[in-house]
Amino acid sequence: xxxxxxxxxxxxxxxxxxxxxxxxxxxxxxxxxxxxxxxxxxxxxxxxxxxxxxxxxxxxxxxxxxxxxxxxxxxxxxxxxxxxxxxxxxxxxxxxxxxxxxxxxxxxx
Amino acid sequence: xxxxxxxxxxxxxxxxxxxxxxxxxxxxxxxxxxxxxxxxxxxxxxxxxxxxxxxxxxxxxxxxxxxxxxxxxxxxxxxxxxxxxxxxxxxxxxxxxxxxxxxxxxxxxxxxxxx
Numbered sequence: 001x002x003x004x005x006x007x008x009x010x011x012x013x014x015x016x017x018x019x020x021x022x023x024x025x026x027x028x029x030x031x032x033x034x035x036x037x038x039x040x041x042x043x044x045x046x047x048x049x050x051x052x053x054x055x056x057x058x059x060x061x062x063x064x065x066x067x068x069x070x071x072x073x074x075x076x077x078x079x080x081x082x083x084x085x086x087x088x089x090x091x092x093x094x095x096x097x098x099x100x101x102x103x104x105x106x107x108x109x
Numbered sequence: 110x111x112x113x114x115x116x117x118x119x120x121x122x123x124x125x126x127x128x129x130x131x132x133x134x135x136x137x138x139x140x141x142x143x144x145x146x147x148x149x150x151x152x153x154x155x156x157x158x159x160x161x162x163x164x165x166x167x168x169x170x171x172x173x174x175x176x177x178x179x180x181x182x183x184x185x186x187x188x189x190x191x192x193x194x195x196x197x198x199x200x201x202x203x204x205x206x207x208x209x210x211x212x213x214x215x216x217x218x219x220x221x222x223x224x
Contacts, residue, residue, distance in 0.1 A: 004151060033212070042199060042215035043152070087151070095211060096167070099151030 002026045004100035006088050011106045012078055020073045020086050020103045028093020032064050032071045035087040037102065043087055046073070075105075083107045111135055113216035115200050121222045122190050130185040130219050132200030140203045141183040142167075142213065143175060145196040152199065158183055190223045197221075 003025045012018040024032065031050040035043040049055055049064035049071060061074040073086055085102040092098055116131045134141065139160045144152040144167075154167030158177040172194060174186045183202075187194055197220050201213040 031211075042217050045212050045214070048212065089151075091211065096154060096157070097152075097213065099153070101149055101151045 002090075002092060002098045004088055004090060004098055006086075006100040006103045008101070009104045009106065011108060012075075014078055014080060014107055014109050016078050017074065017076050018078060018105065020075075020088075020105065022071045022073070022088035022100060024069050024071070024088070024090040024098070024100075026090045026092040026098050029066065030091040030093065030095055032062075033089045033091065033097065034062055034071075034073045035089065037085045037087055039084070046086075078107050080107050080109070113200055113202055113214060115198075115216040115219050117219060118217070119220040119222075121224065122187075124191055124223055125189050128187045128190055128221070130187075130198055130200075130221070132183045132185070132216055133181050134183075134200075134202045134214075134216075135181065136202060136204075136214070137180060138202035138204050138214075139180070140205060140211075141177065142201040142203075143173070143183070143185045144199045144201065145169065145194075146199060146218075147196050155185065155198075190221075192223045195221060195223045 006022045034046040037043040047062035054063045059076045064071045085104045087102045088100040089097040113134045142157045143155040153169045156175040158164045161180045199218045200216040203211050203213045
């Protein structure tokens with residue numbers, strides 16, 4: 001079956017760095033997406049990886065290893081506004097997104 | 110440019126009633142999607158549409174129907190609502206279904222409670 005695993009909740013300190021891991025198992029693979037979702041709001045796109053390696057975009061970076069079925073989202077210089085859920089999603093062979101349940105990130109001052 | 114709009118924002122519905130959730134996008138995207146989001150679960154695809162005039166079933170289609178008469182609108186209908194359909198419903202759209210960076214953009218959601 002298809003499965004996406006990510007931690008349910010993480011806590012980090014303002015100004016620090018946090019890494020949110022995601023492992024995926026899907027029928028085929030057409031890329032790995034990360035979305036941010038603030039409480040009560042819609043998910044918003046953060047990053048997309050289809051090749052192995054690290055993609056950097058400001059304070060956020062995303063890494064992919066296709067051979068390991070593994071990705072992570074790295075958030076640097078954490079700010080209070082980064083408190084949100086982070087959703088990992090793998091695009092399968094039918095170009096449908098298979099979503100993880102999300103990681104709730106709590107930022108403490 | 111509004112992007113994607115959904116209506117209503119929230120709704121309380123008696124079981125057995127019929128309900129249509131509306132979704133409109135102004136980005137001229139080909140593909141549109143309906144998801145439901147429940148606590149502790151990932152977003153689950155209900156129905157999708159690759160292009161106007163076509164629709165397909167997702168992971169959890171039972172009890173729901175959709176239509177895609179034009180590019181902009183993609184309504185979701187619950188023919189006879191049941192309490193298990195209590196959820197937050199998100200509509201999304203993307204420029205193309207296949208190939209390349211197929212980023213999905215989400216509407217603000219509809220919070221539906223079925224009693």
